[in-house]
Amino acid sequence: MDEDLLGVIMLSFSTVLVCVVTVVTVRAAAAGSLDRNGAVGLRTRHTRTSDAAWSAGHAAALPRVRWSVPVAVCAVVAAIVLLVLGRPEWGIVAGLVGVLLQVAVLVSAVGPANRAARRAAQKSAPEPRA
Numbered sequence: 001m002d003e004d005l006l007g008v009i010m011l012s013f014s015t016v017l018v019c020v021v022t023v024v025t026v027r028a029a030a031a032g033s034l035d036r037n038g039a040v041g042l043r044t045r046h047t048r049t050s051d052a053a054w055s056a057g058h059a060a061a062l063p064r065v066r067w068s069v070p071v072a073v074c075a076v077v078a079a080i081v082l083l084v085l086g087r088p089e090w091g092i093v094a095g096l097v098g099v100l101l102q103v104a105v106l107v108s109a110v111g112p113a114n115r116a117a118r119r120a121a122q123k124s125a126p127e128p129r130a
Contacts, residue, residue, distance in 0.1 A: 004088030011095025012076045018102045019072035026065045026109075029058035042110060046117035052124040057117030061109035071101045 028034035029041045036054040041047070047057035075098020082091035 002088065004092060005083065008079045008083055008088055008091040008095055011092060011099060012079050015072045015075050015095060015098040015102060018099065019068040022065055022068050022102070022106060026058050026062050030055060030062050034058075042113045044110065044114055044117070046114045046121065049117065049121040050124050053117035053121040056120035057113035060116030061113035064105060064109035064112060067105045068102055071105060072098060074098070075101070 025034065025040050026042065032055050034041060036048060036051055037043075041054070042057055042061055044057070047054050075094055078094040079091040079098075082088065082094055
């Protein structure tokens, strides 16, 4: 198998894998079926403060994380088109851009997740005793 073809296949697979794992994980945490943990999810200082903050943070991040889907589709389609056109080296570039855009989507979701988690944690915090 040609090295360029193998590179395009691996990058396309990585892009799709990151997309699927991210969307499924964030959706599960937002729905409450993925408990607060130290292994997966948007694990920030604010989202880990309480179960309510965990769910609220993931629910707030979900609309941005869903942008992973069109990013992955566009990157894979671009890579395939470039392979068909006989430009596999540009297919590799399309795959790398897809992976980088996936990271950008995830980073952009952290801010809304932190804000929502902070609000949820403040609402669920017990009132101070006088």
